Amino acid sequence: MNDQTLLAMCSIATAGFTMAIGALGAALGESRIGAAGMDALARQPDESDAITRNQFVGLAMVESTAIFCLVIALVLLFANPFVAGQ
Numbered sequence: 001m002n003d004q005t006l007l008a009m010c011s012i013a014t015a016g017f018t019m020a021i022g023a024l025g026a027a028l029g030e031s032r033i034g035a036a037g038m039d040a041l042a043r044q045p046d047e048s049d050a051i052t053r054n055q056f057v058g059l060a061m062v063e064s065t066a067i068f069c070l071v072i073a074l075v076l077l078f079a080n081p082f083v084a085g086q
Helices: 003-043 045-078
Strands: none
8 A cells, every 4th residue: 555545545534534523513503502592582582583693693603614624525535635646
């Protein structure tokens, strides 16, 4: 096994770990935001517009971390400069 093959295998494994950790973190964060939003809506239904707006902003921020992990994984898989010769 040469160095290029080993580097390619490490890049694939790293891309998989990146997506797994990124998806897990985003799922946990989004579930906490959803639970907190439902709790806030149950306590103060008159403030539903402000709560919903802030909840969607928070969800977008958390989801962006998962998208960044996806971009990193795609770079590792398809645009890796160290394994371009294969």
